[in-house]
Amino acid sequence: MTELRVTAAGAGTLLRILRDGRPRTRSELASVTGLARSTVTQRVDALLASGLIGPAGEAASTGGRPPTTFSFRPDARVVVAADLGATHARLALTDMTGTVLAEERADLDIALGPEPVLDWVVDRGRALLDGAGREVPDLLGVGIGLPGPVEYSTGRAVNPPIMPGWDNFDVPGYVGARLPVPVLVDNDVNIMAVGEHHVAWPTASHLMFVKVATGIGCGIVSEGRVYRGAQGAAGDMGHIHVPSGAGRQCRCGNTGCLEAVASGAALAEALTAEGVPARGARDVVELSRNGSVPALRALRQAGRDVGEVLAASVNMFNPSVIVIGGALALAGDHLLAGVREIIYQRSLPLATEHLSIVSSTAGESAGVIGAAVTVIEHCLSPEHADTLVTRA
Incomplete structure (x- = not known):
């Protein structure tokens, strides 16, 4: 066991290099890292034993036997990712690039409480594994998005307004007891921002993802990282006062909130009052x-x-991209047109000069992709990948 630890130590650094998809020889890895050839050989052997990398053919010969190249194997592990909304749930199985291998959607009320909802995630997650011919040992981790504020360091919901029974519930502990892998939990809009950034805007330094659905929220990606704020409440734009909301009661207890006039529930109520029934x-x-x-x-x-x-x-x-997603964004360009109209009227010209305001590219899969990417980036980071390699 001691020898394995020595061999595996630092393998995560080589894995980070190989994750770009380009095959490399041991010599190339030694050149890139500045490590001794013997050290690189030990770490490559540990990664091969874990299955995270594999041989990728031979490089051009420089006079002797052609050297072997090695590359990342994204199918070596899989991720179960769940995007839980107020009234629906989407579950996916992905590889280690975030590519969706299998997916399903269900009507599921978050107000049922944590145990029934999380039992569904675990049971259906196991079913997706079985359907793909995979087993729990193949599982890298589980990612979950919740429709409320989440303390990311603990994975616990904090005073969620539409989630009775979820406040301070140990989601990672409950799921981890049934699927013994790392379990990462975040706000649903944060994971959607990560998914959209991964799919469509990987080079965007500053991105805002706005979800307009049963509720309204915003995920913020800055310099490639999610900005969550001090208590995980960053981006809760649905409860900012807007002029058109004067006197309108919001579920948060205040009046005049954006969510009280522009959410899916608010629009359905207003249309019904006009004689156009909508639920x-x-x-x-x-x-x-x-x-x-x-x-x-x-x-x-x-x-x-x-x-x-x-x-x-x-x-x-001063974002470079604003992405509009969520259920209402599926209606077409009318919502987006209204957003653009006011932003270009009210914002400073310098701030909008190179600003893109677009509809979601990832669509309804943004959440599960983002949940998967969150797990992948955590588990395959150099510090955690070393533990993964050692255990393997």
Whole structure:
């Protein structure tokens, strides 16, 4: 066991280099890292034993026997990723690049409480593993997004307004007892921001992802990292006051919040009052797709209301990309048009000169991809990959 630790130590650094997909020889790895050839050989052997890398053919010969190249094996482990919303759940199995291998969606009320919801995640996660011919030992980790504030360091929800029974519940402990792998938990909008950044904007230094659905929230990626704030409440834009919300009661207890006038629930309620029955965000989307003028008008105004809040954020944060996602974004360009209209009116020209305001590319899979990427980046970071290699 001692010898294995010595051999595995520092293997995570080589893995980080090889994760770019380019095969390299031992000599190339020694040149890149400055390590002795014998040290590189030990670490490559440890990575080969773990299955995380594999031979990738031979490099061109320089006179003797052609040297073997090695590359990262993204299919060596898989990740179970869950995006839990207020009334729905999406689950996926991915490889170690975040590519979705299998996926399913279900109507699942988060208000059922942590045990029933997390039992569904575990049971269906095992089913996805079975369906892909994989076993629990193949599992790198589990990533979960929750529709409320999360203390990322502990994976516990903190005073979530729509999640009775979840406050301070030990989500990583509960899931980890059933699937003995690292379990990472974050706010659902944060993981959607990570997923969108990974899929469509990997070089964007400053990105904001706005989810407009049953609730409204924002995930912020700065210099490639999620910005969560002191207590994990960064980006909770749904409870910022907007002029059009005057007197409107919000579920948070305040009046005039953005969520009280521009969320899917608020639009459905307003349309129903106009004689256009709608029960939630998806009904609003369906109405708009069928050409309902009241629904289209409501979506455009919701975009303006969201833009009111984002205009101030653009001046403060100066993002390079704003991505609009969530259920209401599926309605087409009407919501996005309203957002753009107000941002370009209210924000400083310097802040909007190179600003892209776009719809989500990852779509409804943004959350599960982001949850998977969160697990992958954690588990394959040099410090944690060494532990993974040693255990293997």
